[in-house]
Amino acid sequence: MSHEAASEISGFRRVLGPWHLSFLGVGGIAGANAAAGKANVAYVITLPVQGSLEASDVLGRGVQYAQFDRVGTAAAEMIFGAPAAVIMAAMIMISTFGCFNGQILAGASVYYAMAKDELFFKVTGKLNRKSVPLTALAVQTV
Numbered sequence: 001m002s003h004e005a006a007s008e009i010s011g012f013r014r015v016l017g018p019w020h021l022s023f024l025g026v027g028g029i030a031g032a033n034a035a036a037g038k039a040n041v042a043y044v045i046t047l048p049v050q051g052s053l054e055a056s057d058v059l060g061r062g063v064q065y066a067q068f069d070r071v072g073t074a075a076a077e078m079i080f081g082a083p084a085a086v087i088m089a090a091m092i093m094i095s096t097f098g099c100f101n102g103q104i105l106a107g108a109s110v111y112y113a114m115a116k117d118e119l120f121f122k123v124t125g126k127l128n129r130k131s132v133p134l135t136a137l138a139v140q141t142v
Helices: 002-008 012-016 019-046 071-080 085-115 134-141
Strands: none
Touching: 002 012, 019 071, 071 085
């Protein structure tokens, strides 16, 4: 996403430097892999790997037979107790809405920049009275 935001920064090469895409890309991938690895370690520390299909509690089912294959929720249930499903659902909703926000706004800025370069419909390159590319946002929703 840094390449999309760079068009909106004056002198972006000076601000971000020549290697910004490489570092941000590698850093993002490394960060995501580290987070996933830490989550898996937390699952294995919190729950036993082997479990029993007939077990009635989270600890008995373990990672192998987590209810509905939701290992993250099973680990959260070990930590937070009964409200774990609600907590996990809230965390997933926050994450999803954050992703939507970034994708919609970044995508609209691409349409706006393309229209300014005469590569897309000119109407998407216009700002409303609050300096928002409203038409580009509308096109992004389609």
